[in-house]
Amino acid sequence: MDRQVQKWGGVVLTAKGAATRQRIVEGMSALVREHGAAATTLDDVRARTTTSKSQIFHYFPGGKEELLLEVARYEADRVLLDQEPYLSALTSWQAWRDWRDQVVRRYREVGVHCPLGVLITELGRKTPAAQALTGQLLEQWQDRLRTGVVSMQEGGHIDPGLDADRIAAWLLAAVQGGVTLLLSTGRVDHLEAALDTSLAMLRGTGVTPRWRDPESDVASMR
Amino acid sequence: MDRQVQKWGGVVLTAKGAATRQRIVEGMSALVREHGAAATTLDDVRARTTTSKSQIFHYFPGGKEELLLEVARYEADRVLLDQEPYLSALTSWQAWRDWRDQVVRRYREVGVHCPLGVLITELGRKTPAAQALTGQLLEQWQDRLRTGVVSMQEGGHIDPGLDADRIAAWLLAAVQGGVTLLLSTGRVDHLEAALDTSLAMLRGTGVTPRWRDPESDVASMR
Known part of the structure; x- marks a missing residue:
């Protein structure tokens, strides 16, 4: 600089x-x-x-309101950066697991003062600029998850008949729901249940029905 | 009165x-x-x-703070009441679908001014009383979902090996995530994707692998 x-x-x-x-x-x-x-x-x-x-x-x-928007922009960049290098290369179940661990670690650290929570709740409903910023972040986030799902479908690890964008929306909602519940309860277990269960279910759409496959993720769900 | x-x-x-x-x-x-x-x-x-x-x-x-807590209590009661009679009788896939429709309808109606959003975000992090209230609501909600999952397991519709409480936590996170994204985007599609996909995946844990069963919910996911 x-x-x-x-x-x-x-x-x-x-x-x-x-x-x-x-x-x-x-x-x-x-x-x-x-x-x-x-x-x-x-x-x-x-x-x-x-x-x-x-x-x-x-x-x-513009004082506090303007500064808060700038902080939101700064935090929005960090939200995705903090999920790298995994989020942009979700090409194996190991990568998905690493991404899952990174997300849980991040939100465990930021705890009840999650900056994304600030983004979505404090600003999300107020100004068009903040809404555009939040919308863009969520779109990029969902898009990277979608790319990961497509990649796994191409590799035969996820049922190729599933709508990848809808699966990505579902995964994004799982993260957001887990974080919302973390903000409310101070506990990370909903986030873990949300991610682990979603990924195990997704894995279960692959060739072998997961509850019949002793090698699959389902062991961790039982 | x-x-x-x-x-x-x-x-x-x-x-x-x-x-x-x-x-x-x-x-x-x-x-x-x-x-x-x-x-x-x-x-x-x-x-x-x-x-x-x-x-x-x-x-x-206590002025506004106290009144806000009382409103939260009032809204907390309504959150569960608004999901009845389905939430307390999730004993068939039809009941789960009716519950899903009721949840989507409710949040489509309250839109970006979701009273539960107020509960969880405005009050959740501030006072112990509000936190206790939110915690209790979430616990009751999760408990009713758990009862529904157990009932479906007993009927042979959901893999009985799954941890019902963890599945309930996952479903609760799906709803919360969908609502959080609704608050942020003004759109209901994440909530729909979250509920539809979760229920289809859950149904897929039953006896017939759902992507091989043309009669299953998976048709709606494709």
Whole structure:
């Protein structure tokens, strides 16, 4: 970022300006992770990032609402990045299992202050910009799952007659449901049940009916 | 409720008092359904229910937070009631389909202002009382699904080797995920994909591998 001049929403920033702006976004992101979006004030952000209120409003004239949207954008990028390298290469059951472990690990770590929860619940219903952002994230996420399902169908591991996009929507809902229940209960077991059961069922659509195959995933479901 | 004297949290209310209190809860519930919890003020409640601010604080000394919890309690009861008579009698695939239709219909109607969304997201992470309420609702919900799964296992329609409680957790996550995505996208298709796919997969664990059985649910998945 050194010596570069960056543009943000039409405004040209110096390298130092861009770094300050980024520091504010990351500081707010950390606060939202710790305390939730509602409980985080611009005063907290100012103190955390050693900036002034006038600096914050210089970069984010729209104040908290605008800053929250920027944090959401930052977190949206991280949601998918945190699932790599698995999410983009779901070409074997081992890759699906690795992806499953990564997802569970991530949400166990972020716990009840899931930044995606902020995205979907705090912002999702409010502004068109936030809705577009959330919609785009979910679309990319579902698309990568769909690619993985197609790849497994081509390899003969998943019933090729299934609608891959609908299966991807179902898997995305399983993750979201598990996370929603984690936010509510503080426990990760619904997320685990959601992912494990879905993957075992999906695997069961392959050539051998899984409950007749002692080698299959079904052992972990019993 | 006529002529009865009711107790609420240790306070004895006359029939008229109880009716006023209930009118406030139902009015707030309607406002939350229309505008969301954050956007609903006590002034809105006062205007909607033709009560005074002092009446509201008489019944709910804790103000908006306390009233919101009471609305959550009211909505929690409705969440399960709205799934009856099917949720308590999931003893055939027809009953599961009727339940599925009822759930989709309900959430299509409440749309992006889902009162359960309010429960889980607005209150879930804040107060112990709200968390207890949400936890209890989810537990009852999962328990009824579990009873349904056991009944289907006993009838030979679902693989009896599966852990019924884990299957119920998986189904609950499917509903929650579908609803979370509905809140985010405004569309009901993830909820439909989540329920249809889960039920078809579950049905597939029965005696005949479902993708080999032209009579099975799988036709709707293709």
